[in-house]
Amino acid sequence: MNPTQEHNERIAKMTFATVYPHYVTKVEKKNRTKEELHQVITWLTSFDEATIQKLIDEKVTFETFFQKATINPNAHLIIGLICGYRIEEIENELTKQVRCLDKLVDELAKGKKMEKILRS
Template sequence: MSTTSTHDERIAKMIFASVYPLYLAKVEKKGRTKEELNQVIEWLTGFGDAKLQELINDRVTFESFFQQAKLNVNAPLITGVICGYRIEEIKNTLTKQARYLDKLVDELAKGRKMEKILRSS
């Protein structure tokens, strides 16, 4: 299933600060921590805790969030289906990056080992 331009635009305009608490609630409900969530976000984007908090406080859009990110070179190793879309088939770069993040959060919540989530081994 491919994304539509409306879908891609909706993701681009979404405020990261409005989604972050949902990510946090999802992982904490499954026994994971804010520190682990932030570690996953840092691995993907390069944002440390201070920069992440700044982006949340500035209420940046996903478009701005990923424009400022330095995506991990191993991000393309993130594959599979998330939200009904096969990540490797998504054409829009921003939508693909957002789904990378969704997939990492999902793996964290499902109890996957951190070295597997971070594509270390």
């Protein structure tokens, strides 16, 4: 199943700042830390702590967020189902990147070991 064009556009326009608190809540509820969340975000995007905060403060869209990112060369190893979509089958690159981030946050919240999450 592939997301519709409307779905892709909605994701592109969504701001990282509105989703970020949900990521924090999700991982902290499962006894993981904000620092671990940032480690996962940094692994995928190459953003440091200050850049993550700046992008939140600027309320950038996911489109801008991922345009500024340098995606980890091992990101292609992120596969599986998230939000009803199989990541490796998503054709829209931005939607795929957002779903990869969602998958990493999900794995963190599920208690996976960091080295497995970071595909090392």
